[in-house]
Amino acid sequence: MKTLKFILALSLILAGTSCLFSKPVQASPRLVRIGIATGAQSGTVESEAPLRCTDAGGRTLSVGRRAILELSAGRMLVNGQAASLPLEFQGAQPIKWNGRPYRGSLSLFPYNNGFSVVNVLDVESYLRGVLKIEVNPAWPMEALKAQAVIARTYALRQAGRHGKEGFDLCSTTHCQAYRGMAAEDPKLDRAIAETRGIMVFYGSQLAHTYYFSDGAGWTADVSTVWGGRLPYLTCRPEPVPYETPHSRWKASLSQETLQKIMNALKAPVGTILEIRTAQKDSGNRVTLLEVRGTSGSATVKGHSFRMAAGSNLIRSTLFDVAFAGTGVPISPSAPVPLKAGEDPLIVLTRQGAFSSTELMDMLLHPEKREDYIKKALARGGDHQAPIPAAPALPAPARSFSGTGPAFFDFQGRGWGHGVGLSQWGAKALSENGWDYRAILGHYFPGTTLQVLR
Numbered sequence: 001m002k003t004l005k006f007i008l009a010l011s012l013i014l015a016g017t018s019c020l021f022s023k024p025v026q027a028s029p030r031l032v033r034i035g036i037a038t039g040a041q042s043g044t045v046e047s048e049a050p051l052r053c054t055d056a057g058g059r060t061l062s063v064g065r066r067a068i069l070e071l072s073a074g075r076m077l078v079n080g081q082a083a084s085l086p087l088e089f090q091g092a093q094p095i096k097w098n099g100r101p102y103r104g105s106l107s108l109f110p111y112n113n114g115f116s117v118v119n120v121l122d123v124e125s126y127l128r129g130v131l132k133i134e135v136n137p138a139w140p141m142e143a144l145k146a147q148a149v150i151a152r153t154y155a156l157r158q159a160g161r162h163g164k165e166g167f168d169l170c171s172t173t174h175c176q177a178y179r180g181m182a183a184e185d186p187k188l189d190r191a192i193a194e195t196r197g198i199m200v201f202y203g204s205q206l207a208h209t210y211y212f213s214d215g216a217g218w219t220a221d222v223s224t225v226w227g228g229r230l231p232y233l234t235c236r237p238e239p240v241p242y243e244t245p246h247s248r249w250k251a252s253l254s255q256e257t258l259q260k261i262m263n264a265l266k267a268p269v270g271t272i273l274e275i276r277t278a279q280k281d282s283g284n285r286v287t288l289l290e291v292r293g294t295s296g297s298a299t300v301k302g303h304s305f306r307m308a309a310g311s312n313l314i315r316s317t318l319f320d321v322a323f324a325g326t327g328v329p330i331s332p333s334a335p336v337p338l339k340a341g342e343d344p345l346i347v348l349t350r351q352g353a354f355s356s357t358e359l360m361d362m363l364l365h366p367e368k369r370e371d372y373i374k375k376a377l378a379r380g381g382d383h384q385a386p387i388p389a390a391p392a393l394p395a396p397a398r399s400f401s402g403t404g405p406a407f408f409d410f411q412g413r414g415w416g417h418g419v420g421l422s423q424w425g426a427k428a429l430s431e432n433g434w435d436y437r438a439i440l441g442h443y444f445p446g447t448t449l450q451v452l453r
């Protein structure tokens with residue numbers, strides 16, 4: 001019995017140590033270089049305390065609390081005195097670049113025909129200027145901590161991305177939006193401090209900690225979005241159901257817009273006649289979309305289609321698409337005989353041989369097309385037998401003239417690419433008692449949390 005208890009206790013200890021996390025210790029902060037301006041010609045550096053300014057030759061320039069910088073005929077002037085780039089500004093108080101305060105120091109380097117301004121600071125201070133742009137401070141603390149850990153992991157994984165330009169990360173959404181001290185928030189500061197140095201690893205490597213807004217119940221496999229395979233970025237159900245402002249969305253795209261999208265995807269199919277889901281993942285995200293038009297059909301990735309259409313318009317790949325109709329009233333005319341080799345459906349559609357109801361029915365039920373084509377052809381040549389007027393369509397469907405613009409309705413759920421952590425999902429989990437370690441363990445299965453050393 002004693003042996004059994006011992007084995008149980010030992011297995012619990014072992015399970016505890018293997019589950020995701022090693023205890024946080026005070027980590028030495030790592031410096032990151034953030035490009036906050038590029039190609040500048042002039043600007044002001046100032047601080048509440050006297051600034052220490054050194055130039056390329058190690059010379060100290062006396063600038064007091066304010067340095068007005070100006071490039072004049074390729075020469076840098078600091079308060080009117082000639083200086084050589086790079087310049088470095090340090091101070092006991094935060095340093096402002098053009099009125100906006102930053103922690104750490106500022107360095108100026110030549111950049112194209114101007115100069116770049118690079119904020120050098122420890123990664124923890126950097127996160128304080130990032131997190132508020134990524135997450136709402138009013139959210140539960142564990143969701144904020146999860147966001148702090150993935151933002152830290154992302155920053156250090158991506159460090160050096162702008163190495164050729166003289167900094168690690170830019171301050172736009174290209175890397176992570178960074179606003180310096182102006183974006184700091186006491187609650188987010190706490191989330192950063194309480195996860196100090198902690199990052200997500202897969203094996204010995206920093207993990208790809210992608211995230212997005214709202215998974216609507218499922219995450220996506222990275223292979224169906226950007227390609228490649230990572231065992232911790234897979235298609236998984238979310239453990240807790242949740243409702244968000246993005247739970248449901250709708251977008252109507254015209255034939256013309258859709259044609260442009262397909263052209264942009266280098267998959268031109270002419271005027272769009274039909275859009276069909278060719279493949280879905282286990283979470284019902286559209287992974288392949290088949291688009292049929294007057295000059296052929298093409299299959300595109302759901303994610304590529306979304307990006308080409310606009311990721312704020314088609315908010316996710318979790319959608320259904322249906323033909324909606326047009327605003328142009330129908331004016332049917334009798335069809336003319338087909339020429340050899342022509343697609344009867346396309347020609348008859350162009351001629352307005354089908355009623356709006358028939359077109360909609362064909363779009364929804366492709367198997368009925370053959371019968372409709374036969375009927376339309378039977379009507380052809382008999383100019384005395386007009387096509388019956390289209391019955392009134394239920395709103396929001398519109399009549400389809402065959403020549404006017406047609407619309408396709410997309411009805412979807414969630415927001416974002418679906419890979420990695422769902423921010424609204426993390427919020428829901430934290431509201432259900434999950435801590436940030438469990439949240440990260442769910443969205444990045446098989447990863448561990450480790451402290452930066």
Ligand SMILES: [Zn+2]
Binds near residue numbers: 161169171172
């Ligand atoms: Zn960048």
